[in-house]
Amino acid sequence: MEWIDTHAHLYAEDFNGNIGELLQRAREASVSRIISVGVNGRTNPQCIRFAEEHEEIFAAVGWQPTDLDELGDEMELSPVRLKELHEQACHPKVVAIGEIGLDYFRLPRTQTDEVLRTKERQKRIFRQQLELAAELGLPCAIHQRGDGTLEDCLEIMRPLAGRIRAVFHCFVGDLQAAQAFFDLGCLVSLTGIVTFKKAEELRETIRSLPPEKIMVETDCPYLAPEPHFRKLCEPSYVVHTGKRIAGILGLSPEEFSQITSRTTRDFFPKMK
Numbered sequence: 137m138e139w140i141d142t143h144a145h146l147y148a149e150d151f152n153g154n155i156g157e158l159l160q161r162a163r164e165a166s167v168s169r170i171i172s173v174g175v176n177g178r179t180n181p182q183c184i185r186f187a188e189e190h191e192e193i194f195a196a197v198g199w200q201p202t203d204l205d206e207l208g209d210e211m212e213l214s215p216v217r218l219k220e221l222h223e224q225a226c227h228p229k230v231v232a233i234g235e236i237g238l239d240y241f242r243l244p245r246t247q248t249d250e251v252l253r254t255k256e257r258q259k260r261i262f263r264q265q266l267e268l269a270a271e272l273g274l275p276c277a278i279h280q281r282g283d284g285t286l287e288d289c290l291e292i293m294r295p296l297a298g299r300i301r302a303v304f305h306c307f308v309g310d311l312q313a314a315q316a317f318f319d320l321g322c323l324v325s326l327t328g329i330v331t332f333k334k335a336e337e338l339r340e341t342i343r344s345l346p347p348e349k350i351m352v353e354t355d356c357p358y359l360a361p362e363p364h365f366r367k368l369c370e371p372s373y374v375v376h377t378g379k380r381i382a383g384i385l386g387l388s389p390e391e392f393s394q395i396t397s398r399t400t401r402d403f404f405p406k407m408k
C-alpha cells in the first residue's frame with residue numbers, strides 16, 4: 137500500500153528543522169511521497185532545500201494570502217518577486233504553485249476601505265500566481281477560507297479554466313462547492329478533519345464524491361487526525377486520514393490508496 141502526503145509544512149518551527157525521524161516514520165507507514173508546501177519568500181526556498189536533500193520530498197512554492205507581510209505595502213507581487221517565483225517553480229523538484237488563494241476568515245465583517253484593500257490585494261496576488269502556473273503548465277494548490285472566498289475564487293479562476301489545474305486543499309465544503317470545483321476541472325484534498333468527531337457533515341459530503349477526484353494530505357503540523365487528535369501532526373499520519381476516507385467511501389484501504397495515488401501522480405506530473 138502507498139500513501140502520498142500532498143500538503144505538508146515541513147519547515148514549521150515545531151519540527152525544529154529536524155525532519156529525519158519524521159521521514160523515517162513516514163517510510164515505515166508506507167508514505168512514499170511528501171509535498172512540502174511553502175507560503176512566502178522565507179519558506180519557499182526552505183521547501184526546495186528539503187526536496188533537494190530528501191528523495192521522497194517534493195516542493196510547492198507560492199505566496200499564501202495570510203502570509204504577505206514580507207511584501208510590505210505592495211498591492212501585488214513585484215516583477216522581481218515574480219521572477220524569483222518563476223525561477224523557483226522551474227526547479228526539477230517543484231511540482232506545483234501553492235499554496236495560493238483567498239482567506240477572509242480573520243477579516244472584520246464590515247467592508248471598510250482597509251478590508252476592501254486587503255481583499256483586492258489577495259485577489260491580485262492570487263491571479264498573478266494562477267497566470268504563472270498557466271504559463272508554466274504547473275498545477276496549483278489552493279487555499280480558500282472564509283465567507284465570500286468560494287465565489288471570489290471561482291470568479292478569478294473561471295477565465296483561466298482549461299489553462300490551469302488546481303486542487304482545493306483542506307476541503308471542508310459542501311457538495312455544491314465540490315461540484316463547482318469539479319466543473320472547473322479541479323480536485324479536492326482532504327485532511328485529518330475527516331476523522332474529527334464533529335465532522336459528520338463533511339463525512340456525509342464525502343460519501344457522494346467520486347474517489348478519483350480526492351487526494352489526501354496532513355497539512356502538518358496542524359490538524360492531526362484521530363487517534364492523534366490535538367498532537368503535533370506529521371506526514372506518517374496521512375495513513376489514518378486515507379483509511380478513514382476509504383471507509384467513508386465504502387472502499388478497502390488498498391483500493392482507495394491505489395486510486396488516490398494514481399490521481400496524485402497524474403495531477404503532479406513532475407513528481408516521479
Ligand SMILES: [Zn+2]
Nearest residue numbers: 143173235355
Ligand atoms: Zn497549508
